[in-house]
Amino acid sequence: xxxxxxxxxxxxxxxxxxxxxxxxxxxxxxxxxxxxxxxxxxxxxxxxxxxxxxxxxxxxxxxxxxxxxxxxxxxxxxxxxxxxxxxxxxxxxxxxxxxxxxxxxxxxxxxxxxxxxxxxxxxxxxxxxxxxxxxxxxxxxxxxxxxxxxxxxxxxxxxxxxxxxxxxxxxxxxxxxxxxxxxxxxxxxxxxxxxxxxxxxxxxxxxxxxxxxxxxxxxxxxxxxxxxxxxxxxxxxxxxxxxxxxxxxxxxxxxxxxxxxxxxxxxxxxxxxxxxxxxxxxxxxxxxxxxxxxxxxxxxxxxxxxxxxxxxxxxxxxxxxxxxxxxxxxxxxxxxxxxxxxxxxxxxxxxxxxxxxxxxxx
Ligand SMILES: NC(=O)c1ccc[n+]([C@@H]2O[C@H](COP(=O)([O-])OP(=O)(O)OC[C@H]3O[C@@H](n4cnc5c(N)ncnc54)[C@H](O)[C@@H]3O)[C@@H](O)[C@H]2O)c1
Ligand SMILES: CC(C)[C@H](C(=O)O)[C@@H](O)C(=O)O
Ligand SMILES: [Mg+2]
Numbered sequence: 347x348x349x350x351x352x353x354x355x356x357x358x359x360x361x362x363x364x365x366x367x368x369x370x371x372x373x374x375x376x377x378x379x380x381x382x383x384x385x386x387x388x389x390x391x392x393x394x395x396x397x398x399x400x401x402x403x404x405x406x407x408x409x410x411x412x413x414x415x416x417x418x419x420x421x422x423x424x425x426x427x428x429x430x431x432x433x434x435x436x437x438x439x440x441x442x443x444x445x446x447x448x449x450x451x452x453x454x455x456x457x458x459x460x461x462x463x464x465x466x467x468x469x470x471x472x473x474x475x476x477x478x479x480x481x482x483x484x485x486x487x488x489x490x491x492x493x494x495x496x497x498x499x500x501x502x503x504x505x506x507x508x509x510x511x512x513x514x515x516x517x518x519x520x521x522x523x524x525x526x527x528x529x530x531x532x533x534x535x536x537x538x539x540x541x542x543x544x545x546x547x548x549x550x551x552x553x554x555x556x557x558x559x560x561x562x563x564x565x566x567x568x569x570x571x572x573x574x575x576x577x578x579x580x581x582x583x584x585x586x587x588x589x590x591x592x593x594x595x596x597x598x599x600x601x602x603x604x605x606x607x608x609x610x611x612x613x614x615x616x617x618x619x620x621x622x623x624x625x626x627x628x629x630x631x632x633x634x635x636x637x638x639x640x641x642x643x644x645x646x647x648x649x650x651x652x653x654x655x656x657x658x659x660x661x662x663x664x665x666x667x668x669x670x671x672x673x674x675x676x677x678x679x680x681x682x683x684x685x686x687x688x689x690x691x692x693x694x695x696x697x698x699x700x701x702x703x704x705x706x707x708x
Pocket of ligand 1: 359418419420421422423435438606607623624625626627628629630631632637638639640642680
């Protein structure tokens with residue numbers, strides 16, 4: 347199989363983790379007989395510095411023409427003071443919107459070897475395997491009007507939470523389809539006791555749910571969901587929610603897996619390339635030190651192989667390699683216990699590639 351992959355390393359630890367992910371893809375190609383062709387392009391702060399815009403037209407074009415997109419992370423303190431459209435994050439949001447990547451899949455898996463890496467009790471974490479589906483192209487992130495203005499009462503500011511019924515419906519359908527392939531239990535998270543947008547979300551979920559009688563639909567208010575995720579995460583199988591709630595709940599859920607450095611994501615549309623990126627950001631505090639955990643990006647590569655290329659066996663080989671590396675006690679710094687030895691980003695990359703070779707039947 348020959349596939350074109352757009353690689354957008356971005357800022358901070360983005361280039362460090364994507365470099366290892368590209369090496370991993372090359373190894374998968376070698377082992378399984380595929381050719382992955384990479385086209386590198388700028389996004390975020392590095393693009394702003396070079397071109398004055400966080401998503402240059404050329405980058406968008408490269409993305410549109412590829413079979414899948416791999417992204418590291420964008421942002422950092424250097425660019426934190428610019429106006430909204432001159433921030434690195436605006437480039438990522440524009441890319442998601444331009445490609446209509448409305449369904450953001452964020453699986454949270456607790457690897458048995460990492461049960462002790464979390465601050466939660468092992469018995470609470472055992473067997474946790476949930477999928478958060480976050481709406482990614484609507485809500486507060488994109489609603490208009492937004493911005494600041496001077497009023498008689500001084501400075502005022504507005505952000506708008508806007509959703510059409512069609513936007514809500516398409517992501518809910520995706521969530522029901524995914525839940526159907528999992529344990530057929532879907533928790534829809536909203537704030538229907540306060541927000542009109544959530545009330546429409548809940549009504550739509552109930553309506554669509556009738557078409558999926560085999561899937562058990564439950565509604566949960568977001569504040570309770572945030573608490574339940576920590577109290578008893580095992581009660582969740584598939585979770586669907588709007589953009590902002592999903593952003594926050596997924597970072598929270600990352601701590602079940604031991605580190606934000608373990609959470610991958612896939613952002614999908616109805617047609618066109620999918621975008622694969624770790625859930626974490628550019629981690630300015632550790633950038634440039636070879637300390638980042640690349641496993642979230644590796645797991646995102648596995649999602650790319652599965653969802654965009656239908657290469658199930660190859661994806662499983664990556665997941666198994668990671669599983670075994672962790673079982674054998676290898677850790678990056680974020681996962682290591684106090685005083686425990688840990689691997690650098692590049693060493694972890696090497697280790698996973700070496701284990702991958704053992705996963706491939708000769
Ligand atoms: N998708 C993205 O590109 C994305 C996502 C989140 C945040 N950001 C941006 O990143 C910048 C920093 O944001 P932040 O500090 O709030 O969040 P962050 O996710 O970058 O970092 C939060 C904490 O987690 C740690 N961490 C994150 N990824 C790690 C990894 N792979 N290995 C080890 N430790 C890791 C960091 O060191 C930091 O202590 C901001 O500009 C933000 O907007 C970008
Ligand atoms: C960087 C930022 C715009 C982004 C988001 O909020 O979607 C990030 O936090 C994420 O989770 O991918
Ligand atoms: Mg986030």
